[in-house]
Amino acid sequence: MLDLALFAFVLFFLAIGVARPFLWVLAYVYIDILAPQKIGWTLTPLLPISLIAFVAAFAGWLFVDQKRDMRVHYRQGLMVLLLLWCWYTTGVSAFPVEAAHKWSWVWKALVFAIFLPFTLTTRLRMEALVLTIVLTVGAIVISAGLKTVGGGGGYESLYFFVNDNSGVYESSTLATVAIGSIPLIVWLMKHGTVFPPDWRVKLFGVALIFACMLIPIGTEARTGLLCIAVLAVLSLRSVKNRIAYICGAGLLALMALPFLPQSYYERMATIGSSQGDASASTRVAVWEWTLDYVKANPMGGGFDSYRANSFTYEMPVRTETGNTSSVEYVEVTDKARAFHSAYFELLGEQGYVGFAIWLALMLSGLVQMERLRRRYRKRMSANGGGADAVGGDAGIAQLATALQSGLVVYLVGAAFQGIGYQPVVFLLLGLQVALWNWCRRQDKPARHLVKRAHAASRRSDPTPDPAMP
Template sequence: MTDLALLGFVTLLMLAGLRRPFIWVLAYIYIDIVIPQKIGWSIISAIPLSLLSFIAAFGGWLALDSKKGGRFTFRQGLLAILLLYCGITTLTAAFPESALTKWDWVWKALLFAMFLPLTLRTRLRIEAMVLIYVLSLAAIIIDGGIKTLAGGGGYGELKLLVVENAGIYESSIVSCAAIAMIPLALWLTRYGTIFKPDIRVKLFAAGLIFAALLMLVGTEARTGLLCIAVLGALMLRSVKHRFLYLGLAVAAVLMTIPFLPQSFTERMDTISSHEGDESASTRIAVWQWTIDYASQHPLGGGFNSYLANSFTYQTRTVTKVGDTTEVHYDTVTDEGRAFHSSYFEMLGEQGWPGLILWLWLHLLGIWQMERLRWRFGKREGGKESWQWGLATSLQQAQIVYLTGAAFVGIAYQPFAFMIVGMQCALWSYVRRVDREEIERARPHTQPWLRQNPQTTEPVTGSSVTGS
């Protein structure tokens, strides 16, 4: 029954795309995030939904969609260079078979992010992209929130829509994505036009945000806690009543702490001391190994080059017995451990050139969104505009992602590159619209540039006098 429901929904999206090809782009976003082919058990799992929707999205744009207003931005060029470079390192990877397995999905994430801005040519399309992005993540987050309330949480134990603990369904990754989604959900409650922001929309958004916060408890991922702390600080820049917001936030935290499960608080306590936690100690050891590896392989070792690592480290456990404190040291030998950080993931797999490209791509996005905030902030009523609001939300989402990326390997995750694609689209849209407004206003402010209807040449002084 689950297969039929999922397959029926995807089929409806694909049929709707015959009339509006852009819907195929939205269908791919849903399939790439939710991965319905892994939720089902029989029919749908045998169909290559991702590949079919990917071909439909590109083919529909090439053959049927209008190209008017589409622009190829500098950041899309950076994506193209990064895609090419990843392809080269895959051919020379230290572990070819493992590298090809990762390349199979990474190239689609990069190529789709590069292609996406070409389709988001209007405000309606940009909003539709944000809406599908939020609702796709909501399908996972609401499921996780309900199961957390039912007592099904625990690090690596919260069962979401699929049984595997990988990709977007991995505990740390989904907690990061859930927090990054919050500012975009809030933007829809204020500026949405597809679903007018009435009380129903706002109640749904409130419930979704509550579910996103529950994901932190359900997954017990320290990454999520750091992400929500960063988002809370970022929102101080944009809220109107900062002291009220700060007071409510502190009150909410104080009221929540007594209801948190003991396993959650104990895991969060390990943030301040990595020596007592094997997972955190592993991260430090892997990062040290990666720096050494990059010094010997400055161009990177290709995807999954972490398989070459092997190291020994010590963990410290402090226990209290009566009035005495005992400290135990254990020696742990490990090998083939993942990078546990997107920054070190890029460094180890793509070397210094890849890391620089990746950082350039994301830092440029933060700067561009700040430019848009500044541009609209100068205008009268500009901070009430949907452009200012979306630039703020996308910037917050990206910074939250970069925070989470410091502690989990999500350098190539599709949900992150979709944020990049939306930023490129907004940047291109605003520049194009502003340029068109200037051109429309020019005949009124510079009458000598008006076109002579008979000669189609600019009117000059000599033509006016008849000389």
């Protein structure tokens, strides 16, 4: 029955796109994140629904959408450069079969992110994309949160819609994406127009935020705890009463401590040290190998170049006998260990060139969103601090803040996971570009009037130019 309902919903989503082709863009986002073809077992795997939605999204924009508001941004150019560079390194990879498999989904994530800003030409469309991302991620988060509350959590034992430890369904990745989605949920609760912010929307938003906070607990992902801490610090910029916020956050944390399982405490205790944990020890060893590898291969080794690694390190093993414990260092040889860091993933696979492009893409997003945030908050203050619910100066400033905060959370989580090409993050990058372009279009008449007023004042100013003889 679930398979039939899911299949019918996907077909309905694609069918209504005939009347509104932009919905095909949202359909692809939904399919790309949720992967219903993996959830279903009979009907949904029959059709290549992801490919159908991908092609339909491009065709709908190409043949139906107006192109007068289309702008090409330099960050799209960075994505094109990264795409071309990944294509080049895939061709020269030492592991062509594995590299081709990874390339099969990386190129789609990059191409769609390059294409996305061309379709997001209105505020309503941008909000629709945010809503689709939040609700699709929310479907996974709510299910996992309910299992966590029911006692079904635990490291590598919290089951999602699919038994597939890849993409957004990887536990640490889901924890990062869930926490990074919280600022977008808050924005929809305050400035949404598709679902106006009444008590029902706010109640659902609060419940969804709670479910997102449960994911790091249910998955026991150490990265998730770091992401929560980073988001809590970033939120200090937006709250009105910081003292009350800090006290409230601390009180909630203390109230939650008695309900956390012992296994969660034990796993979180390994955050501060890499010596007593096998996972952390191998990560450090892989990172050291990657630095040596990229020195010998400055252009990178292509996708999955980590398969070439082999290293030996000392791993402390603690044994307990009665009330005494002893530590013995055992020499361990390992090979073909994954990078476990987006930074080292890009560095090892794409070399210095690809890593520089990727890092420029991320950092430029942080800078642009900060510029938008400050610009529209300044306007808000100049207008008396009024915040409208439909997303004027206040809405744009908070959307820029949400996109910036989500990217910061990703960059923190990416330090400990190989998620350098995570499609959800590239969707946010495309949304950032669209928001920047949209704001520039909205500000263009105002800039034109300012220039005209400045030119008129210069013509009417009788003061002679001191540079003239």
